Amino acid sequence: MAIDAVRSFSVTTGISFRNCIWIPILMITFLKFVGLAEAHFGIFLPSQRLSSACSAPDPDLYYRPVIGIVSHPGDGASGRLTNATNASYIAASYVKFVESAGARVIPLIYTEPPEQLLKKLDLVNGVLFTGGSANSGLYFETIRTIFKKVLEKNDGGHHFPLYATCLGFELVTMIVSEDNNILEEVSARNQASTLQFTENATIDGTVFERFPPGLLKKLNTDCLVMQNHHLGISPRRFLDNKKLSSFFEVLTTSKDENNKDYVSTVSSWNYPVTGFQWHPEKNTFEWASPRIPHTEEAIQVTQHVANFLVSEARKSINRPPEQEVLNNLIYNYIPSYSGKAGRGFDQVYIFT
Template identity: 65%
Template structure:
């Protein structure tokens, strides 16, 4: 009989612990503290459970560049192409997955892949003519069509990729100027009255922006190539 007296007490204690555990497992916003009863309903309405059959990481297509990436030491084949690992790691570091777009594969396959990605990255390199230029232009026109149709489809161009887009957009293959600087530091001079809002420099502290124009903090490494100077 004495043991029976403990049963209601233990049951009551168990219920209180269970309620406390349930409350501690629920993360409440400050505005929800006063109405804990509606938390589960609110959570379900605004934060549906992820679909396990879907992968929410974006897919970025990277266009390969002619050559083997090692000055012919790996392959001398005329149809060889490569993508530097640094570009893949760059995309992956932002949470993206990567699909290689081989520039000289059949166009029907290339454009089929284009429908499977959420954006395009053009890499650096040297090829400014021939099939590579033509493919870059065709892909870029497809990207414009997607964006004009309301499909947000970003393109990120680095070095050669940016130069090629400058040539394509301007419809002038001679828009680039000769520039030769190797392993040299320089200052960075901004155009007067330039608006840096929405650019990388927007996050720079004023002291650093000033130092860019007075101290040699900018690395220049261009080997007798063409560059396009863009002014905002």
């Protein structure tokens, strides 16, 4: 019967009987090989593979983290979008920065009543202070209140990270030092720069811990970060202030246009608090200035910095009610396109 089947296959396909006779022999040999491979090497055909369950996620980590971003006074476009006196904004680049690492954002609108802000803090797993220019009044008091709350949460056993960028870092410097006049004039507006690591700077456990060695080296030699500020603090003044030096370790310094050194990255000794005088969000998500670095290495810097913030937020023990999170997410607001004029931010969220 097998021979008849081969003859029939030969007639149907037009392939000679002599060639067809080898087909079942080859099939038998192949199946024997598969059996030997399975026995000796654990190799299976797709249909023979055993189903395997995915490994369970780490129960100590939270994989739905939310970051609170504090809004800044104004509309982010010098009044071109709104002149409302109660307006505040968050540049969309900060939101995208957080989202790129796998977290969502709840806006912490600085003009909201304190009880509302504190309620929102219970919905997030970390906080980001943005850049800007306001350093007094209600905004400063709001930043101080939230900063103290961040420390309280950590002191209470709740891992709660904070990123303070540019103005945010300046305000934290003022708060920790208890000196509102501690900052100095620097010339670092719209300037790309390097980061110079301080001698014996800690890498493990800080924002730089996952940077590849080659990228760390390039931070010292290539202008991969964006500066945009006229205030800063020199390493000497920073270290001479015992409150600052006991709270923060200086990781990097940078030079302004006049070759003046200033502190550019700090990490708290005892809290998951990181301060940047530079703007890690701009490399990937802002385009107004031609000086913003957009090289592949610069984009990697943004991604590594974002990943560290969100990895710290995943350590949070907070598991907020999902519906309350949904009700407060920044997705409830519509961003405005402000980059067409070629100045400022490309997109902003405005709150009035």
